Amino acid sequence: MKDTLLELSGVHAFYGAAHVLHGLSLRVAPGERVGLIGRNGVGKTTVINTILGLAQLRKGEIAIGGRALPRPRTYDAAQRGVAVVPQGRRIVANLSVEENLLLGAVGGRKGHWTVPAIYKLFPILKERAHTPGTALSGGQQQMLAVGRALMANPSLILLDEPTEGLAPVIVDQLADIFNAVAAQGTALLLIEQNMSLVVRVAERYLAMAKGAVIAEGPVANSRQCLADLEAHIVV
Numbered sequence: 001m002k003d004t005l006l007e008l009s010g011v012h013a014f015y016g017a018a019h020v021l022h023g024l025s026l027r028v029a030p031g032e033r034v035g036l037i038g039r040n041g042v043g044k045t046t047v048i049n050t051i052l053g054l055a056q057l058r059k060g061e062i063a064i065g066g067r068a069l070p071r072p073r074t075y076d077a078a079q080r081g082v083a084v085v086p087q088g089r090r091i092v093a094n095l096s097v098e099e100n101l102l103l104g105a106v107g108g109r110k111g112h113w114t115v116p117a118i119y120k121l122f123p124i125l126k127e128r129a130h131t132p133g134t135a136l137s138g139g140q141q142q143m144l145a146v147g148r149a150l151m152a153n154p155s156l157i158l159l160d161e162p163t164e165g166l167a168p169v170i171v172d173q174l175a176d177i178f179n180a181v182a183a184q185g186t187a188l189l190l191i192e193q194n195m196s197l198v199v200r201v202a203e204r205y206l207a208m209a210k211g212a213v214i215a216e217g218p219v220a221n222s223r224q225c226l227a228d229l230e231a232h233i234v235v
């Protein structure tokens, strides 16, 4: 579909013999902010891995910008305007902050986001530009991971548990950043276990269980919605 940035239809994905996604379908439209929630181990990260070709797509379809990816490769996503902020941040240890940012531009597109634009969004990264990326605090490393993804000038960013292990004050800062990035027109698929972040950032949610989407609906920044979302991730 033309007005869809990312579409997965009936996707079955595997790691070797392990069958992890069982007919998963989801869509993200341009500029949309979608929360993807679910307990540990349901396959949230595997959704990203399948788009990147790191888990094997054996049945179903993945399309980016209306074009099917029958055999996804890691570089396809960036070239087609989809950037990833991976779980655990994956900052490259022997590169500086600035070098990590420049890495994000490789294979990406030209646009608003340049090193100076990222430094304006995250002044702390400018101060620490020549520090090894892994010498930063957890929150600063997450900002670097977001900045690195923006450097590809994506239409859609896939964020995999970006607030995992971070202090509430940092989570608040990231919520503002995600909303600022979305306000620029970039779509977000936010994988999260922190439902208060989901209600602050997302406009729609998808809940996963056992490798498929089992519920979806609108998100409102309200106590009731927070409780509804939390009910989906109770262990």
Ligand SMILES: Nc1ncnc2c1ncn2[C@@H]1O[C@H](COP(=O)(O)OP(=O)(O)O)[C@@H](O)[C@H]1O
Binding pocket: 015, 018, 020, 038, 039, 040, 041, 042, 043, 044, 045, 046, 047
């Ligand atoms: N590289 C891998 N090889 C084999 N199994 C994996 C691999 N990565 C994840 N899994 C399994 O796939 C399932 C889904 O994992 P994952 O997508 O990481 O879940 P989530 O991100 O929702 O916590 C889990 O049972 C996990 O053990």
Ligand SMILES: [Mg+2]
Binding pocket: 044, 045, 046, 087, 160, 161
């Ligand atoms: Mg995960």
